[in-house]
Amino acid sequence: GAVVSQHPSRVICKSGTSVKIECRSLDFQATTMFWYRQFPKQSLMLMATSNEGSKATYEQGVEKDKFLINHASLTLSTLTVTSAHPEDSSFYICSAKTAGTSGSVDTQYFGPGTRLTVL
Amino acid sequence: QKEVEQNSGPLSVPEGAIASLNCTYSDRGSQSFFWYRQYSGKSPELIMSIYSNGDKEDGRFTAQLNKASQYVSLLIRDSQPSDSATYLCAVMPQAAGNKLTFGGGTRVLVKP
Numbered sequence A: 001g002a003v004v005s006q007h008p009s010r011v012i013c014k015s016g017t018s019v020k021i022e023c024r025s026l027d028f029q030a031t032t033m034f035w036y037r038q039f040p041k042q043s044l045m046l047m048a049t050s051n052e053g054s055k056a057t058y059e060q061g062v063e064k065d066k067f068l069i070n071h072a073s074l075t076l077s078t079l080t081v082t083s084a085h086p087e088d089s090s091f092y093i094c095s096a097k098t099a100g101t102s103g104s105v106d107t108q109y110f111g112p113g114t115r116l117t118v119l
Numbered sequence B: 001q002k003e004v005e006q007n008s009g010p011l012s013v014p015e016g017a018i019a020s021l022n023c024t025y026s027d028r029g030s031q032s033f034f035w036y037r038q039y040s041g042k043s044p045e046l047i048m049s050i051y052s053n054g055d056k057e058d059g060r061f062t063a064q065l066n067k068a069s070q071y072v073s074l075l076i077r078d079s080q081p082s083d084s085a086t087y088l089c090a091v092m093p094q095a096a097g098n099k100l101t102f103g104g105g106t107r108v109l110v111k112p
Helices: none
Strands: A005-009 A010-013 A017-027 A030-036 A045-051 A066-072 A076-081 A091-099 A107-110 A114-118 B004-006 B009-014 B019-025 B032-038 B045-050 B054-058 B061-066 B071-076 B087-091 B105-112
Touching: A005 A091, A010 A017, A017 A030, A017 A091, A017 A114, A030 A066, A030 A076, A045 A066, A076 A091, A107 B032, A107 B045, B004 B087, B009 B019, B019 B032, B019 B087, B019 B105, B032 B061, B032 B071, B045 B054, B045 B061, B045 B071, B071 B087
Parallel strands: A010 A114, B009 B105
Antiparallel strands: A005 A017, A017 A076, A030 A045, A030 A091, A066 A076, A091 A107, A091 A114, B004 B019, B019 B071, B032 B045, B032 B087, B054 B061, B061 B071, B087 B105
16 A cells, blocks of 8 residues: 655654654655644644645645745655744644556545644 | 535444444535544544445445435444544545545444
8 A cells, every 4th residue: 555654753842943844655656745734633624735846735824934845756745834833733644645547546645644742 | 514524423333333434525526535544643544435336345344425415434344442533534526636625524432
């Protein structure tokens, strides 16, 4: 099956610092990756769609200058939370989309997530 | 009306029984449907994908799709305590640009 990794799995930082999260597709190329955020006991919230070689598309209400996304290669997308504040503390999860072949559909596989705590 | 609706549960089933989860969606043009399992504190894990009307079986899991009625269901046979998790229904609407729309999830508790 398709494997997606994320690094780091957990990060604690001081308010005002920036944090970079990496998302990698390990055994397939992903032209499209997605970044989600999930607060405790809530559903996934899509933050942005990351396309290789182009600017990310952000969902309404997500600040693009605060959540910088770079999709530099077909296997790597990064999310940088700039000037993090306690309200940014959350579980950040990426997913990578496989390209559906004949008889199958495009499918998103999720990374293990990064738990961010901002003090 | 939410685009993808699920009963939040918890759905409590005894070990060995069948757990039946339902999901309805609003976009009639949706073509791809997915079930993900999410354990507490973990990220979602793909269980099944389905895109044709009818049943699709994979081990103890069966996904059922009825596009005319706009619902998709998941059956878990011989439920085990390890199946206790939140199950997310996800739909790819017709004009979504590959984005998935998730339901709120159904929490399943399998009691030994």
